[in-house]
Amino acid sequence: MNTAVADTAPAAAPHAHPNQFALLGQRRFAPFFWTQFLGAANDNLFKFAFTVMVTYQLQVGWLPPAMAGLVIGALFILPFLLFSATSGQLADKFEKRTLIRFVKWLEIAIMALAAAGFFLPNIPILLACTFLMGLHSTLFGPVKFAYLPQHLSERELTGGNGMVEMGTFVAILLGNVAGGLIIAVPQVGPHWVGVSCIVLAIAGRLSAQWIPLSPATDPGLRINWNPFTETWRNLKLAHGNVVVFRSLLGISWMWFFGAVFLSQFPSFAKEVLHGNEQVASLLLVVFSVGIGAGSLACEMLSRRHVDIGLVPLGAIGMTVFSVDLYFAARGLPPSAALTLSQFVAQPAHWRVMADLGLLSFFAGLYSVPMYALIQLRAQPTHRARIIAANNILNALFMIASSLIAGALLSAGFTIPQVFLFVGIANALVAAYIFLLVPEYLLRFTAWMATHVVYRFRVRGEEHIPTEGPAILACNHVSFVDAVLLMAASPRPIYFVMDHRIFRVPVLGWLFRLAKAIPIAPQKDDPAVYEAAFARAAQVLRDGDLLAIFPEGGITRDGKLQPFKGGIMKVLEAARAEGVEPPVVPMALTNLWGSFFSRVEQGGAMVRPFRRGFFSRVGLNVGAPLPAAQADPALLQAKVGHLLAE
Structure with missing residues (x-):
């Protein structure tokens, strides 16, 4: 067997490794990780060393020190605006390993030119290299994020992205620190920087040699070389999927948010915290470690699924601690410049x-x-172009963050007040995005239910299809059964639910937000009854997941009730649409007697802690049944067997 081709599989055994760190021992991930890590470190070593050199070591009349950082940053971001659309097309059209290797050869050439700029020294050459390194990153960005879903399964994607995000910020931190230390070496600092940049570029190219084959997703694509029309086309393409486009806006806002803090660290350390350059570096270290830790925590908190329920949680934390940073920093007394040891010796600074x-x-x-x-x-054939659209939006938002932060400071805002402004704006922007895309709020509700209200364990989750239509058939124990199923599934689920549950406060609003399908007995409301089956068939025709509770109502004694014939009518309606969906039996366990279930001597939701805190509940998922075999009696037997496990 061709090992390169074999390695392109999305993950033959997604459960074979215990956590995301194990990916570093696998060829499908490790060479790619180190390639991007070394590239990010090289970018930042070069940029920071160059900035320090023109700020402290050289006197350049046409590039004053106060403008050096701004000019270098702008030159690096400019290619993202000009060439992201083209790079997205290239990443969709061509095999990605070949593109990555080409980009790494380009990096070696750019760094060789940069070394000449450091040795001479020649500022115009180094400015040109700044633009070219921005171009290098622009070409690599869409390839980087389109590569991961070709080699990682759905259960590995969150962990893989967490590793990449962590690696990127650690590389940024190490690159900045190394650049500052090396350029400061008397007489030979610029020479050593030039050599270091070449060494890192060569190391990146060597690691790229081991990246496995990554076939093109749209080899027939015709390249549009006009960056302006293609940029607009990419944005329209991204806008075609509402959830994806709002997520692009959400990521771009995060870059806006982060850029405000990163750009203000030197001034914040000097003017507000009264610290020296080492204190500014400490802030960068703390920020980078925080990003890395949060990125790595995603896999554990999401149970190795793509769980966007973490996004509202993240937004809440960003706002809470941004606002508290304002209160922590505004009352610090003035003092002489503090060294690092003096700064950390004061308890008030630990809160900051x-x-x-x-x-x-x-x-x-x-x-x-x-x-x-x-x-x-x-869509896989357009994935890299969607990422390119994300890079364009990121660049625009980062530019906007610089302009807005500058305007606020010019208007008399203090730096802590700018942080407060951004924290409050984050709450408003997040609320806007989550209301436009209710799936975020639904997933957040499901995450809270399974991490705060219950301790939730899923067994057999590999049986939940990650693509294509399917019917999920589950026992009905409580008013939050749908919420628990949402938490277990990596994909959105459409629920067929008793119309009366929509009258329950809060839960009714939640299920309407989830676009649940109300159903009433035929004798009570024939129109609602028929509309429910028509809508269910449409869901399956569209390739989505449909969940039903075949018992027809919540159990009143904790035992499994007879399954009714509604499942057969759903399958008949699906067949009329040309769909034969598999049926996945499921069993919710240990929910009877909890707050949201009924009890034999009372109703639901009357004693909040009758089972204590964090009571254990579970979901057992069985192997899918072909549509032709899924009759009510067999399904009831399957669910009963899962309950007994």
Whole structure:
């Protein structure tokens, strides 16, 4: 067997490794990870060393020190605006391993030119290399995020993205630190920077040699070389999928949010915290560690699924700790410039660092599920172009963040007030996005139910289809059964539910938000009855998951009730639409007697803690049954067997 081709499989055994760190031992991920890690480190070593050199070591009349960082940053971002659309097309059209290797050869050539710029020294050459390194990153971006879903399963995608996000911020941190230290070496600092950049570029190319084959997803694509028309086309393409497009906006907002903090660290450290350059570096370290920790935590908190329920949680944390950072920083007394040891010796500064670390931790929780969702939901043939649209929006939002932060400071805002403004704006933007895309709120509700109200364990989750239509048939024990099924599934589920449950406060609103399908007995409301089956058939025709509770109502004694014939009518309606969906039996366990279920001596939701805190509940999922075999009696027997496990 051709091992390169074999390695392109999305993951033959998604349960074979215990956590995301095990991916670093696998060829389908490790060479790619180190390639992107070394590229990000090289970008930042070069940019920071160049910035320090023109700020402290060289006197350039036409590039004053106060403008150096702004000019270098703008030159690096400019290619994202100009060439992202083209790079997205290239990543969809061509095999990705070949593209990555080409980009790494380009990096070696750029760094060789940059080394000449450092040795001479020659500022115009280094400015040109800044633009070219931006071009290098622009070409690599769509390839990077389109590569992951080709090699990782749905259950690995969150962890893989978390590793990449963590690696990127660690690389940024190490690159900045190394760049600052090396350029500061007397006489030979610029020379060593040039050599270091070449060494990192060569190491990146060597690691790219082991990246497995990644076939083109749209080899017949005709390249549109006009960046302006293609940029507009990419944005329209992304807008075609509402969930994906709103996620692009959400990620771009995160870059806006983060750019405000990163750009203000030097001034914040000096003017507000009264610290020296080492304190500014400490803030960068805390921020990077927080992002990395939050990114890595996503896999554990999402049970190795793409769980966008973490996104609202992340948004809440970003706002809470941004606002608290304002209160922590505004009352600090003035003092002489503090060294690093003097700064950390004061207890008030630990609150500042805790706020900074926690807001960045929650930013990691916020961003990683969004990246994974885009990769999972974007059409494979257009995936890289969707990522390119994301890069364009990111660049625009980062530019906007600089302009808005500058305008606020010019208007007399203090830096803590800018942080407060951004924290409040984050709450408003997040609320707007979540109301436009209710799936985020639904998933958040499901995440809270399974992590705060219950301790929820799923067995047999590999039987829940990750693509294509299917019917999920489950016993009905409580008023939150649908919420628990939502938490177990990596995909949205449409529920057929008793019309009376829509009258329950809060839960009714939640199920309407989830676009649940109300059904009434035929004798009570024939129109609602027939409409429910028509809508169910449409859901299956569209390739989505449909969940039903064949008992027809919540159990009153905790035992499994006889399954009614509604499942057969759903299958008949689906066949009329040309669909033969498999039926997946499911059993919710240990829910009877909990707050949201009935009890033998009373109704539901009357004693909040009658089972204590974090009571254990579970979901057992059985192997799918072909539609032809799924009669009510067999399904009831299957669910009964799952209940007994």
